[in-house]
Amino acid sequence: MENQLIKCLIIGSGPAGYTAAIYTARAGLSPVLYEGIEPGGQLTTTTDVENFPGYPEGVTGAALMEDLKKQAARFGTDVRFGVITHADFSRRPFQVTVDGRHVLEAETVIVATGASAKYLGLPSEQKYRGMGVSACATCDGFFYRKKDVAVVGGGDTACEEATYLASICNKVYMVIRKDHMRASKAMQHRVMNTPNIEVLFGHVTEQVIGDEQGVTGLLLRDAAGEEKMIDVSGLFLAIGHHPNTEIFKDQLDLDADGYIRTVPGTSKTNIEGVFAAGDVQDPHYRQAITAAGSGCVAALDCERYLLSR
Structure with missing residues (x-):
């Protein structure tokens, strides 16, 4: 002692x-x-x-x-x-x-x-932390203004982050694992009425794609097992x-x-x-x-x- x-x-x-x-x-x-x-x-x-x-x-x-x-x-x-x-x-x-x-x-x-912050646990996600992968839209969203980004999560926080990003980014994808949102009705209404937010229900992130400059896209998989690529410059985790x-x-x-x-x-x-x-x-x-x-x-x-x- x-x-x-x-x-x-x-x-x-x-x-x-x-x-x-x-x-x-x-x-x-x-x-x-x-x-x-x-x-x-x-x-x-x-x-x-x-x-x-x-x-x-x-x-x-x-x-x-x-x-x-x-x-x-x-x-x-x-x-x-x-x-x-x-x-x-x-x-x-x-x-x-x-x-x-x-x-x-x-x-x-x-x-x-x-x-x-809770992360998805993907090796590719860890690889690009600070190079396009973030857990705080308020902190880092400004660096992706006029670009396409994605938000993972379906709760109130995810909706808040998505609508904030939509105000400065070109397009925002919301990647939601389930076929519905957990967010309040008010937040869901706000998301669904924001033109540059596209909600992808029933999708999970399989891999973060990138190069030496940072994130360039996401590889997603739907409930049927089909894969889909989306081009984004930033990934924001909003899962708690x-x-x-x-x-x-x-x-x-x-x-x-x-x-x-x-x-x-x-x-x-x-x-x-x-x-x-x-x-x-x-x-x-x-x-x-x-x-x-x-x-x-x-x-x-x-x-x-x-x-x-």
């Missing part, structure tokens, strides 16, 4: 985690941040980011996260590589285990472990996200989808001294800037909690 009691432990290194680190470090809380299995979070899997304030020419996701990391370190954050594999919030100070063997004690914890909350599920209050519940307007969880920020508690927006904002909220809540003790 590490001898030193950590005043503020931050789990996760996306925009929420690093922003929380910047604020807590400047407040003199000497935060320790563990980067987790994917240092920098989901943004490191994207190419250009053009909607984060302060970068008028855009910035790569990796560069943006490196800037946030450097800023956090500048103010004294102890950034460490490692994965938190167990957490015990039943005792004080809290105890967490790193990489299954190293135990830490912390007065407060900010959980910023994010949420992972999975919050990274497995190690907290028996202690923190989670919603039906596994997202951490927080007191409205705050980052406070059901355990005093444990706070949540970013996509791990946000099933709706999932943007870098909203994650950063919630990281700020968590840091301020953490600071006020420690001052009140």
Whole structure:
């Protein structure tokens, strides 16, 4: 066990985690941040980011996260590589285990472990991640303006992404595995009344086709086993996200989808001294800037909690 009691432990290194680190470090809380299995979070899997304030020419996701990391370190954050594999919030100070063997004690914890987009599991899909395959139309759709793209999924999120893309792209295919949509009637009506959206019911994606420049098409298969090729420059996955909350599920209050519940307007969880920020508690927006904002909220809540003790 590490001898030193950590005043503020931050789990996760996306925009929420690093922003929380910047604020807590400047407040003199000497935060320790563990980067987790994917240092920098989901943004490191994207190419250009053009909607984060302060970068008028855009910035790569990796560069943006490196800037946030450097800023956090500048103010004294102890950034460490490692994965938190167990957490015990039943005792004080809290105890967490790193990489299954190293135990830490912390007065407060900010959980910023994010949420992972669900993918189809195709090797070709992984090959073109960041080169035409995306899980966020709001983030990456702008790069495909006036081009043909495809959205996989049949729920409300898929419909929202398709209608958004239809406003900037030439044509949008919706690839839906079933013979119907799961989306609300209102969203279905919006999709069906958007001229440049073509819905392909009863189709699954067999393969993502591409070259050294990126995605060029999709190979689809229908319920009868017949294959079909469509030419697209981008593939957007809208089949859901999975919050990274497995190690907290028996202690923190989670919603039906596994997202951490927080007191409205705050980052406070059901355990005093444990706070949540970013996509791990946000099933709706999932943007870098909203994650950063919630990281700020968590840091301020953490600071006020420690001052009140």
